[in-house]
Amino acid sequence: MKKIEAIIKPFKLDEIKEALQGLDIKGMTITEVKGFGRQKGHTEIYRGAEYIIDFIPKVKLELILDDSQVPQVLKTIQETARTGKIGDGKIFVLPVGEVIRIRTGETGSSAI
Amino acid sequence: MKKIEAIIKPFKLDEIKEALQGLDIKGMTITEVKGFGRQKGHTEIYRGAEYIIDFIPKVKLELILDDSQVPQVLKTIQETARTGKIGDGKIFVLPVGEVIRIRTGETGSSAI
Amino acid sequence: MKKIEAIIKPFKLDEIKEALQGLDIKGMTITEVKGFGRQKGHTEIYRGAEYIIDFIPKVKLELILDDSQVPQVLKTIQETARTGKIGDGKIFVLPVGEVIRIRTGETGSSAI
Amino acid sequence: MNAINTGDTAFILIASALVMFMTPGLALFYGGMVRSKNVLGTIMHSFIILGLVTIEWVLWGYSNAFGPDLGGVIGSLDWFGLSGVGIAPFKDYAGTIPHQAFMIFQMMFAIITPALITGTFAERIKFSTFVVFTLLWCTLVYNPVAHWVWGIGGWLRDLGALDFAGGTVVHINSGIAALAAALVIGKRKGYGHEPFHPHNLPMTIMGAAILWFGWFGFNAGSALGANGLAVSAFVTTHIAAAAATFSWVFTEWMYRGKPTTLGAASGAVAGLVAITPAAGFVGPLSALMIGLAAGVLCYFAIFLKHKLGYDDALDVVGVHGVGGTFGALATGLFASKLINEAGNNGLFFGNPVQLGIQAIAVGVTLVYSFVVTLIILKVLDWTMGLRVEHEDEQAGLDLSQHSEVGYNL
Amino acid sequence: MNAINTGDTAFILIASALVMFMTPGLALFYGGMVRSKNVLGTIMHSFIILGLVTIEWVLWGYSNAFGPDLGGVIGSLDWFGLSGVGIAPFKDYAGTIPHQAFMIFQMMFAIITPALITGTFAERIKFSTFVVFTLLWCTLVYNPVAHWVWGIGGWLRDLGALDFAGGTVVHINSGIAALAAALVIGKRKGYGHEPFHPHNLPMTIMGAAILWFGWFGFNAGSALGANGLAVSAFVTTHIAAAAATFSWVFTEWMYRGKPTTLGAASGAVAGLVAITPAAGFVGPLSALMIGLAAGVLCYFAIFLKHKLGYDDALDVVGVHGVGGTFGALATGLFASKLINEAGNNGLFFGNPVQLGIQAIAVGVTLVYSFVVTLIILKVLDWTMGLRVEHEDEQAGLDLSQHSEVGYNL
Amino acid sequence: MNAINTGDTAFILIASALVMFMTPGLALFYGGMVRSKNVLGTIMHSFIILGLVTIEWVLWGYSNAFGPDLGGVIGSLDWFGLSGVGIAPFKDYAGTIPHQAFMIFQMMFAIITPALITGTFAERIKFSTFVVFTLLWCTLVYNPVAHWVWGIGGWLRDLGALDFAGGTVVHINSGIAALAAALVIGKRKGYGHEPFHPHNLPMTIMGAAILWFGWFGFNAGSALGANGLAVSAFVTTHIAAAAATFSWVFTEWMYRGKPTTLGAASGAVAGLVAITPAAGFVGPLSALMIGLAAGVLCYFAIFLKHKLGYDDALDVVGVHGVGGTFGALATGLFASKLINEAGNNGLFFGNPVQLGIQAIAVGVTLVYSFVVTLIILKVLDWTMGLRVEHEDEQAGLDLSQHSEVGYNL
Ligand SMILES: Nc1ncnc2c1ncn2[C@@H]1O[C@H](COP(=O)(O)OP(=O)(O)O)[C@@H](O)[C@H]1O
Ligand SMILES: Nc1ncnc2c1ncn2[C@@H]1O[C@H](COP(=O)(O)OP(=O)(O)O)[C@@H](O)[C@H]1O
Numbered sequence A, B, C: 001m002k003k004i005e006a007i008i009k010p011f012k013l014d015e016i017k018e019a020l021q022g023l024d025i026k027g028m029t030i031t032e033v034k035g036f037g038r039q040k041g042h043t044e045i046y047r048g049a050e051y052i053i054d055f056i057p058k059v060k061l062e063l064i065l066d067d068s069q070v071p072q073v074l075k076t077i078q079e080t081a082r083t084g085k086i087g088d089g090k091i092f093v094l095p096v097g098e099v100i101r102i103r104t105g106e107t108g109s110s111a112i
Numbered sequence D, E, F: 001m002n003a004i005n006t007g008d009t010a011f012i013l014i015a016s017a018l019v020m021f022m023t024p025g026l027a028l029f030y031g032g033m034v035r036s037k038n039v040l041g042t043i044m045h046s047f048i049i050l051g052l053v054t055i056e057w058v059l060w061g062y063s064n065a066f067g068p069d070l071g072g073v074i075g076s077l078d079w080f081g082l083s084g085v086g087i088a089p090f091k092d093y094a095g096t097i098p099h100q101a102f103m104i105f106q107m108m109f110a111i112i113t114p115a116l117i118t119g120t121f122a123e124r125i126k127f128s129t130f131v132v133f134t135l136l137w138c139t140l141v142y143n144p145v146a147h148w149v150w151g152i153g154g155w156l157r158d159l160g161a162l163d164f165a166g167g168t169v170v171h172i173n174s175g176i177a178a179l180a181a182a183l184v185i186g187k188r189k190g191y192g193h194e195p196f197h198p199h200n201l202p203m204t205i206m207g208a209a210i211l212w213f214g215w216f217g218f219n220a221g222s223a224l225g226a227n228g229l230a231v232s233a234f235v236t237t238h239i240a241a242a243a244a245t246f247s248w249v250f251t252e253w254m255y256r257g258k259p260t261t262l263g264a265a266s267g268a269v270a271g272l273v274a275i276t277p278a279a280g281f282v283g284p285l286s287a288l289m290i291g292l293a294a295g296v297l298c299y300f301a302i303f304l305k306h307k308l309g310y311d312d313a314l315d316v317v318g319v320h321g322v323g324g325t326f327g328a329l330a331t332g333l334f335a336s337k338l339i340n341e342a343g344n345n346g347l348f349f350g351n352p353v354q355l356g357i358q359a360i361a362v363g364v365t366l367v368y369s370f371v372v373t374l375i376i377l378k379v380l381d382w383t384m385g386l387r388v389e390h391e392d393e394q395a396g397l398d399l400s401q402h403s404e405v406g407y408n409l
C-alpha cells in the first residue's frame, strides 16, 4: 500500500475529487495548508506598512491506496490539478506499512 | 520506529488522548482535517439554494512510536475511536527513518 | 528522497524559513497543528469554571528533500528551532517513493 | 389635556428602538458563549422571537397585559388586534405620548423577556417545540404577570409593589422560568467532562455593549417621558452597570486570580438587571451600592448550578433570576420619595413595609412563573419532544435544525 | 411661525444618525454573505459610499434633488454647496426643524440607496469603476427620481403618488438598477457549480439587526417630527418587519423543510422594504398583512435569478426590487385617510385610482432607472472595464483591490 | 426660568447613550487591529474603563472637573459623590436640562478619553498597572484639563479658547499621553521584523462605524440642546468624517497604489477627531475642507512613528494627537460668528488673534499632559512594572492576563 500526498491549488479540489470518484476512489482526507515555493506570494498594506506574505494557501490531499491503483491516481491528479502556472503543487508517494478500518477492525487492502 | 496516523471523529479525541496516556504515550500531534468517504455529508441551504457538503470534519492524530509500542497503540486507538457507525475513520502505519528532539538534539527512541 | 516533518513553535517559523532559504531550499509546506507532550498547556477560566487545555498550538513543516540535503537541513532546523525550553518540538524523517511536479509532470529530484 | 409632547414622544420612540435593539444584542451575547456549531441556533432563538412575539402582542398580548382589567388578574380581549389603540394618549398609562407609542415600547419588553430564557436551554432544544413554547409562555406567563404588576387594576400594582422597569416582570420571571427549563430539559451531552468554551468572546462582549446601550431605553424610557425621572433612571442605570462590571471582575480576580473579559460583560449585565426595578426610585449612590453588590452576588450565584447539578447553559438563573430578585428587594431597601414622589420609601428611608411588599411580589412571581413554565414544558416534552436527537445535538443546532453553518472563514 | 421645535429636532437628528448607521449595517449584512476573500471589498463598497455621496450631496446632490424645481424634472443648482441651506426651517419641506436637519436626513437616504445596489455586483466589480459608477448613478438616477417623488414641484409628487419613506426612490430604484448591473457584469466565476456559501452568518444577522434598528429612523423619521404620524410609522415598520421575518421562515420551512436564520434576516429586510412606502399611510393590521405577504413573495422572488439565469449575488432584485414594487402597490391598496389625513385612501378603502397612480410611479421608476443604469454601465464597461481580471476574482477583491485580508484568526 | 425642556433632555440623554456606545465601539476598532491573541485584552482595556471611570467620576471626577472653581485650575470637592448634583438644571452649564443630564453626558467623555490612550500600549501592558494608571491619569490629567477648558472659571475657557466638543480635552490630551506611553513602555517584541497584521478588519470597520454613529452624540450633543447649533454641529461632523474617509483612501491610493478599507475606517476617525473642536463653530464647506485636510495629514502623520522609532501600536498619536491638534488650530482658522454667535471668528473670518489663543490652548495641553503622563508612567514602571513578562507577551494578553481565548471557531 502507498500513501499519496498531493499539494494542490484550493480551487482545484472539487474537480479532483470528482475525477478521483470516477476512478472509484472511496476515501480521502484533506487539510488546509500553506505553501512556500517558486510561486510568489502577495503584498498586504496596513496603514501604509507593507508586508510581503510568502505563504500561499494550498490544500493537501492524502490518499491511502493499493499499489495497483497508484499509477492511475497519480496520473489523474497530475492532469486534473494542472493549470500550467507556477504553484500547481507537488505529489509525493510514501510507503505504508499497515491500514486499519476503525469501525470494523479490518486491515490491509480491504480497510482502504 | 513507526508513525501512526489516525483519522478519527473529533468528539472522540479526548477519550483517545486519555487512553493513550494510560499507555504512557508521551506525545502526539493533531490536525483538523476534512474527510471524504463512505459516510455521507450534509446539506446546507442558503436562500433556497441547496449545497451538498461531502467533506466532514475529522481529526488526524499523528504519533511517532517505537516499534514495540505499535501493536498496543493500534489496538487502543481502534477500540476507543470505534462507535460502530460509518465514518469512524482509519489508522495508517508508516515507516520512520529518524527522530530528533529539537530541544536536546537526542535522536532515535530516546527522542520520542 | 526523504520527507522531513518538523513540529516547531509557531513563532520560530519565519526564522527557520529564512535559514532554510539560506540552504537553497526551494519549497516547503506548513500546517497549523496542535501538540500534546511534556510541555504543559494552560488554564482557561469562563464564568468561574476552569478548563485545562493540554493541546498547544504548533506548526508542522513538511519538506521533501534529496537524500543529500537531509543532514544539513536537519541540523539547521534543529539549531534554529531550538529555544532550549520544553516544547521545542520534534523532527521526523520518512522515506519517500516518488515525487511529481504537477505543473510539468517532472519526477524525482528535479521535481522537488 | 391630551396634547402630545414632541420631546416625550421622540424619547419614547427612540427608547423603543433601543429596547428592540437589545434583542439582537442578546442574540450576540448568548451566541458568542455557545460552541461554534450552535451559534446560529442560539441567535435564531432571539431573532425569531422578534417575529413571533410581535404578532402575538398585536393580536392578543397587549390587550391581555394592559387592556381593561378583569378582576385584577388579566386584561380583557377588548384591544384585540390593537383595536382602539390609536394615536391619542391613553392617560392612565402615559398622558403625553400617543397610546401606540406606549404599546410599542411595552412590546419590546414582551419580546426580550422570552428571549432571555433561551440561554438556559441553548445547544439542545428542538426548534419547533421552542416556537410553541414561546407562544404559550408569553400568553400564560408573561402577559398575566405584566398585568399584575403594571396593568391598571393589576393586583400587585394595587398592593404597592415597586418595579420601575421590569425587575419582576422581566428578570425574575425569565430567570425562574429558566430554572424550570433547565430542570426539565436536562444537561447538555458531555456537560461536566467535555469543555464548553465560549466560541467567540468578542461577539459576547459586543452583545453586552448593545445590551448596556439599549438598557438606557429600557430603564430611562420607563419614565415614559424625557423628564427629570428619565434622567435619574438613566444615571442610576449607568452607574449600577459600571459598578457591577467592576465588582464582578474584581471578585473573580481575588477569588480565582484572573480578571476576565467575560466577567466584565457578565458583571455589566448583572448590574443592569439589578438596577432595573430600582432605576427610577433610588439615587446615584444607592445605585452604586446596588451595582457593587450585584456583581459580587451574581458571580457567586452562577456556582449554584454546579452545586445543585442543573445545566443552565448561559446562566440565566444566576444572572437574571438572582440579580432580578436582589434588585427587587434592594428597591425595598433603597427607594426614596426624594427621588420619586410617586414611588415610596424603602427600609433605609424609614419604611420597612415596602420591603415586605417587594418580597410578596417577588415570591408570587417566582412561584407562578416556575409552576406554569414547568407545566408547559412537561406537556410539550410529552407531546412534541423538547430536545433534539442525540446525533443532532452532536452535529449542532445550526446544521440539524437550520441546515446552515455559522462560519466559512 | 418659524420656531424650531426641540422635540422634532431631537427626533430628526437621532433619526438621521440611525439612518447613517444603516449603511455600515448593510455592509455587514452583505459582507457576511460573500466568501471570506471578498468580505472587505464588499464592506468597502458601502463604507466608501458614505464618503463619496456625502460630498456629492453637499456639492450638487441636495440641490438637484430638493432645490428649486426646473420643469418638474430636476432641482436647479441654486443650492450648490448648500448655499442658502441654513438653520431656519424651510417650511415647504419641514416647518419645525432646521433646514439643514432636513438636508442631512435626506442625505442618509441618498447614501444608502447606491449602497443597496452593491449587493448585485459583489465579488467581481473593479473598485475604480465602481467609484465612478456611484457618482454617475447618484447624479443621473437618484437625484432626478428623488426630485420627481419628493421635491417641491416634482411631477410624480404632483400626480399624487404616495411614497412615505422611499419605496420607489430607494428600493425600486436600487432594485431595478441592480438587475441592470447583474445583466451587464455577468455571473461570478464558478457560479452555479462551485458553492457560494455565506462566510459569516452571524455578521449578516447582526447587519440585519442594525438595518431594522436604523429603519425606525428611516420610516418614523420620514414624518419629519416626533408626532402621531411618526409613532404610527414606527409601529407599522416594526410589525411588518416581524411579520415578514416569520412568514419567510415559515414559508421555507414548509417548502424546503428547514427554517433558516439567513431566512429570518432576509425576511426582516423584505418586510422593512415592503412597508417603507406605506409606513405612514396604513394601520397596524394592514402592516401585518403587508409584512406577511412580503416574506412569502420575496422568498419566491429570489428564485427568479435561477430561472432567468442572471447572477444577482446578494438578491438585491428579489428583495429590494420585488419587495419595493410590492410595497408601493400595497400602499395603493391599504392606504387610509384615517391614518394620515395628508395621504389618500387606497383600493381597499374605496379609492381604486390610487392604485393606478402607484402603478405609474412604479413603472416610471422601473423604466427610467433600468435604462439609465444600463447605459452608464455599458459606457463604463467599454471605457474603464467593469470587472476585475479573472485571477483577481479568484484571489478575491480583498487582496486584489485593497491588498488586505479580512481575518488572521 | 428653570423649566426642563423635554426635547433638549431627550436629545442629551440619547446623545449620552450614543457617546457611551462609542467606548465599546472603540474596543472593536482597536480589538480588530491587534493580533488575535490580544483581542480580549485590548477590548478589556476599554470595557473596564467603563466601570472604573464611572465610579471615579461619580465620586470625585465630576466635582474636580466641573465643580466650584479653585483658582482657575481645578474644581473643588464640593460635589463629591454627586452631592448637590440633582435634577434641577445648573444654568451656568445647561439651562434647559437636568444637572444630572449634563453630568452623565460629560461622564461619557471622561470615559472614552483614557480608552483612546490604550491603543498605544496595546499588546504588552500589565493589566493591574493599567488599572492604576487609568485612575491616576483621569485624576491628575483629564480632570484638570477638562476644568481649564470647560469648567466655569477654568483659565483656558476664560482666555477664550474654542473647543466645541473636546479637541484639546479629549484628543490632544489622549494623543500626547499616548506618545509618552509609547516612549516609556517601549516597542512590542518583534516589532519591525515580525508581521503585525490586524486580525479582524471587519471588526475594526464595525468599530469605526459605531464611533461615527456615536460621534453624532458627542459633537451635536455638545450643543446641550436640540437646537440649531446641534443641527449645525451634526452636519459638520458628518461632512468632515466623510471627507476624511475619502481623502485618506484617495491619498494612499495615489501614494501606495491601493485604496484600503482600514484606510477608510482610519480616515473616518481622523475626520471626526479633527472636526471635534470646530463642530459648532464652522459651516459645512469649512467642515469639508477640514475633513479633506485631516485625511491627508493623519495618513502621513502615522509614518512619524517609523521615522522617530517609537511603537504607537494603533496610531493614537498620529490620529488623535495630530488630528486633534490640527482641528484645534483649524478652529482658529475657520470659526465664524455667523455660525455660532457665542463663538468667535477665526483667521479666515478676520480675527487672527483666535488662532493664537487656540495655539496656546494646544501648547498648554500638549506640555501638561505629556509631562504628567510621563511622570505617572515612570513611577508605575518602577513600582508595579508596566509591561508583562516576555513570555506572557508571546502567549498574548488574553491568556496571560485574563486566562481566556478570543475565538474557538
Ligand atoms: N520540497 C518541497 N517540500 C514540500 N512541499 C513543497 C516542496 N516544494 C514545493 N512544495 C509545495 O508545493 C507548492 C507549489 O510549489 P511551487 O514551487 O510554488 O510551484 P511549482 O510546483 O509549480 O514549481 C508550494 O506552495 C509548496 O506547498
Ligand atoms: N483511502 C483513504 N485515504 C485517506 N483517508 C481515507 C481513506 N478512506 C477513508 N479515509 C478517511 O477516513 C474517514 C472515514 O471513512 P469512511 O469511509 O467515511 O468511514 P469508514 O472508515 O467507517 O468506512 C474519511 O472521512 C476520510 O477522512
Ligand SMILES: Nc1ncnc2c1ncn2[C@@H]1O[C@H](COP(=O)(O)OP(=O)(O)O)[C@@H](O)[C@H]1O
Residues within 6 Å of the ligand: B026, B027, B028, B029, B030, B062, B063, B064, B065, B101, B102, B103, B112, C007, C034, C035, C036, C037, C038, C039, C056, C058, C085, C086, C087, C088, C089, C090
Ligand atoms: N511521539 C510523538 N509523536 C508525535 N508528535 C510528538 C511526539 N512527541 C512530541 N510530539 C510533538 O512535539 C511537541 C513538543 O513535545 P514536548 O514533549 O512538549 O517537548 P520536547 O520535545 O521539548 O520534549 C508536542 O507538542 C507534539 O506536537
